Amino acid sequence: MxxxxxxxxxxxxxxxxxxxxxxxxxxxxxxxxxxxxxxxxxxxxxxxxRMGERMRREARSNPDLAGILQSVAQRETDPLSAVRQVLTRVFSVEDGEV
Missing domain, CATH: 1.10.287 (Helix Hairpins)
Known part of the structure; x- marks a missing residue:
């Protein structure tokens, strides 16, 4: 056809x-x-x-999160560990849930 x-x-x-x-x-x-x-x-x-937007807002306003990102940029913290820390702080996720 x-x-x-x-x-x-x-x-x-x-x-x-x-x-x-x-x-x-x-x-x-x-x-x-x-x-x-x-x-x-x-x-x-x-x-x-929406979760990404919230994390970006938090990173701009929360010195702890900004520090985590800076630590990754300086290769002091690996990205997966940083993800765990960010999720715990922003969404109150337990480490075992990540």
Whole structure:
């Protein structure tokens, strides 16, 4: 099956194929599974974005966090240890949870 944008040839057939695929996906449950995965991804992406924003704000206003970042920059602290320290201070996460 081919389509031609200039003439519109094949577009109707393509649309029918798309509608058929969507109908199949809905009938077998695949549509809802994909949508659930998309929504989960969206929730986690937004949560990570907000967490990142909060950590950056905290780093600008909290001398302890700024010190942790400086320690990493000077290679006195490894990044993973710094992550643990930042998460503990910003989100009250226990070391074993990181």
């Amino acid at each position: 081919g389509t031609q944008a200039l003439t519109g040839e094949g577009v109707e057939e393509l649309w029918e194929q798309i509608e058929g695929h969507v109908a199949w996906a809905r009938e077998c449950g695949e549509f809802n599974k994909r949508r659930a995965r998309q929504l989960e991804h969206e929730v986690f992406a937004l949560a990570l974005q």
